Amino acid sequence: MRRVVARYDDPADATEAEEDLRKDGYDPERPDIENPFFDPSARPPEARGLLWGGLVGGVLGAILLLAMAMDMIWFPRLSPILSAGRLALVTFGFTIGIAIGGFIGGVWGLSKDVPEAEGPRVAVSVSDAEVDEIEDRLRTHDATVVEDTVTSHGD
Template identity: 70%
Template sequence: MRRVVARFENGEDASDAEDDLREADFEPERPDIENPFFDPSARPPEARGLLWGGLIGGIVGVAVLLAMAMDMIWFPRLSPFLTAGRLTLVTFGFSIGVAVGGFVGGVWGMLRGVPDPEGPRVEVMVPDARVEDVRNRLRDHDATRVDDAVTHHGSG
């Protein structure tokens, strides 16, 4: 079984989607999710932190190792790295920068609060075989976001 949650711009579209799902023998409801981390339609804040932290860290890592290769800055213990070629230095600098920046960005994102969901939501429990049908029905009623999460596995 899957739990499909859709977000809408206005209540009229959400009501139309609920009516359509009832006609198709589903039981939609308006979810009351107190913790946004359990809402499959909420974007986790750490994702944005990981992306920007990784990109900025990668660029800084490349810049630092290239500056070391061109003798613009010097760190005594890191100088053996400079025996590598420039492509190796760029790759290594980018990799280390992405790892450090992604970690810092992810932690920063986790410290931020999860934004409150905007607009009404509709939730429906669906067997795995009918998930695409429900997702298409919700999109037909102008859902701005449709996500699902597995609730449990089993026959049914």
């Protein structure tokens, strides 16, 4: 079984979604989530830190190693890696930059508070086979976020 949670900006849209699900025999609810960390519809701040940290780090790493390959800068201990081609160096710099930047961004994101989600939520428990259909139905009522979590596994 999975629990699908949708967040809406407009309470009328949430009510319409609940009525639509009730017509077909589902039992939707308005979940009270005391801690936003456990809200599946809330995006954790470390995800944003990982994304931006990885992108910035990747670009800076690629630029740094490309500049080294073009003899614009020189670091004595890193000189042996310059025997690789420029494409390999840019790829290596991008990869290392993503790893370092993503780590720093994730740590930075963890220091931030999880934002309190605005707007009503609608939650419904469905079988694994029905998840895609229910997510599509919730999105047709203008859900801003639709996420699902596994609540129990079958035998």
